[in-house]
Amino acid sequence: MDLLLQNIRNEVSLSEDDAKELQQAVTSVSLKKKDILLFKGEVSNYMRFIDQGCLRAYYIDNSGNEHILQFGIEGWWINDLHSYLTQQPAQGFIQALEDSQVLQIHRDRLEVLFSNIPSIERFFRLKIQSGYVALQERTIHSLTKTSEERYLDFRNKYRNIEQRVPQYMVASYLGLTPEHLSSLRKTLL
Amino acid sequence: MDLLLQNIRNEVSLSEDDAKELQQAVTSVSLKKKDILLFKGEVSNYMRFIDQGCLRAYYIDNSGNEHILQFGIEGWWINDLHSYLTQQPAQGFIQALEDSQVLQIHRDRLEVLFSNIPSIERFFRLKIQSGYVALQERTIHSLTKTSEERYLDFRNKYRNIEQRVPQYMVASYLGLTPEHLSSLRKTLL
């Protein structure tokens, strides 16, 4: 819980009372490695913060191949924002890649917090903005960079994640086959 | 200007006074076909609404190739949100593809509107959310769909745009060469 408060206070200020009210809205979920936090077809009703562990959001295409949209580790928010915002069924899954602890706030409860505590609303607006910015950057990179460059970028940006997830998932995140990533890596040595 | 008000009132309600205050914050820019509205390296200081015409946001990679991130026509918002939100230099250009009329609001002026008219702030939060959702959908599609599927999706979703922009720009938006798109189209007949 400390990590969550710290994460929010990093962007906006919260009084002690605000913090208390927030804490009462938060529930905690424990996940074993491989547990699914959000299933495809379910509506995402929670904003979710990773307190401990590592998760992925992924999609399955018509040929049954998995594609990873996002990784997350402690201190990150993870969600199917599309589903959360539109209240439509999620198009993919969110799964724990390690035993994990996730803190979540239900949409209805969060709306109440928004009206009581403006800085919470501001915090989430900023979060979505930075999510947008990150996604736009990723989109541009996938249009303009070679797979080797994308791998090197990933490495620089997310060394910590690269060390915690299997290489074939990094390949999936980058839109490559595991075999191709493996051979790319060989040429980099 | 009517189109702008209509666009906003489509999502949130505005009193006549609100509408007046908004109108005073808006300035209008006329562009000839091929004019650049935002240059790479410039900071985007305006939220921009297309009142008339057609524009594109595009990037140039290290090999000098252009990649289109977004098209826009009348009734759409177009911007380098990355630059606008972070106040960093834009990584790409925004250019008119037809003679166009763009309405814009300066960030400083918009911040004032935000504090005076909560529904304006709400409107832009919703805009960014739907921008995020659209971008996420695009990212997933580019990971999970074949180029043919992506072309057909584009066609369904943006028939109106396909008819107004050169085919090689559609190819660029889809991340294909014009030659490849041309041959894809042939197999579709």
Next chain:
DNA sequence: ACAGCTTCTTAAGATATCTTAATTTTTAAG
């Protein structure tokens, strides 16, 4: 109506990436 520019098509050869399948290495469970 013409000239020049822009866009689209065609096709051949080059390159990047994937598929398949077998092998090795690493990790996790009993």
Next chain:
DNA sequence: CTTAAAAATTAAGATATCTTAAGAAGCTGT
């Protein structure tokens, strides 16, 4: 520890997409 499962590597052949180059078609301004 041992063994089974998971992950990573290797390599060969297949496929998708790109590059280059040339020509055809379409549009635009004078």
